Every structure is written in C-alpha cells, then in structure tokens.
Amino acid sequence: AAKPQSLAMVPGAGPRHLAFHPNKRWVYIVNELNSSVTLIKRGDKGEFDILQSITTLPGNYKQDNSCADIHVSPDGKYVYASNRGHNSLVIFKVNGENGELKMLGHQSTFGNTPRNFSITPNGKYIVVANQNSNNLVSFLRDSNSGLLQFIDQIEAPKPVCVLF
Numbered sequence: 001a002a003k004p005q006s007l008a009m010v011p012g013a014g015p016r017h018l019a020f021h022p023n024k025r026w027v028y029i030v031n032e033l034n035s036s037v038t039l040i041k042r043g044d045k046g047e048f049d050i051l052q053s054i055t056t057l058p059g060n061y062k063q064d065n066s067c068a069d070i071h072v073s074p075d076g077k078y079v080y081a082s083n084r085g086h087n088s089l090v091i092f093k094v095n096g097e098n099g100e101l102k103m104l105g106h107q108s109t110f111g112n113t114p115r116n117f118s119i120t121p122n123g124k125y126i127v128v129a130n131q132n133s134n135n136l137v138s139f140l141r142d143s144n145s146g147l148l149q150f151i152d153q154i155e156a157p158k159p160v161c162v163l164f
Helices: none
Strands: 016-022 026-031 036-041 048-055 067-073 078-084 088-094 101-108 114-119 126-130 135-143 148-155
Touching: 016 067, 026 078, 036 067, 078 101, 078 114, 088 114, 088 135, 126 148
Parallel strands: 067 114
Antiparallel strands: 016 026, 026 036, 036 048, 067 078, 078 088, 088 101, 114 126, 126 135, 135 148
8 A cells, every 4th residue: 555645744833725836846835823834845756855934924923813825926936825814915035946935025915814816827917815805806916026016906705715
C-alpha cells in the first residue's frame, strides 16, 4: 500500500488553502488560525520541507483575525492572501531564487470579512468577495509592483467565492 505524503505544520496554524507557484516547486499555504503563510518546497525525491512562515498582518495589529484564501500571480512574482478581521489583502513579493516572501503591504478590501478572491487569468485584475458587507470589489493589479488600485464595487448577498 502506498504511503500518502504528509507534512506536520506548526500546532495551531490551521492550514486552510494552498497555492502552487507556476514553477511547481514551491507551495504557499495560508494558515487560518495564526494568520500566516508557510512556504514549502518539494524536493527531488518528493519530500516536503518548510522553508519559511511569515505573518499576514502588520506588526501593530492586535485585534482578531483569520485568513481565508491565497493566490499566486500568474507570473509567479507575487502572492496575495486575505485577512478576515484586518479586512485586507496582504501583498508579498516572491524571491525568484528561493521562493521566500517579503511583505510589501496591505490593501483594504473595502468591506468586511474578505473570504475568497481571484486573479483574472491575464493577471490584470483581482476581485474580492466580502461576505459580511455584501459586496464584490475589483482592483487593478500593477504587474510591476504587485500593488492594487481600487476600481469599483457591486452589491452581492453574502459572497464567498469568486471564480474565473
């Protein structure tokens, strides 16, 4: 019988979703309970190693938060994750050599409890579903800086998923 792959995460992290880097060597896991992103690397023999764990919150934020979703930009240069509580998307730059993340900042989601979000296939836009403020918010994504610019929002009852 085959033995399934497993990886022990930090107790209390609460892994929720994962996203593969386009190079398929790096995997980013968003941890719901401790508001962090963990980078794991798949080795040549199929083993997994934790390389980094980084907070999704600004250093001065002390209120309740939980993370919901994570996506890598199509070009593999940026990682985004949603913060429910801080009501933001965290923006990370990917180190092209080793996959490690550097926090660039946060973008308000202009709503409460951002759950799911999606990047358009061409990488130009991000749409965020804010569950408890009943709105979908769209952003223009700068492919050079990774930063987001608010475009518009529409009302939607309890949105929790955005797919393209």
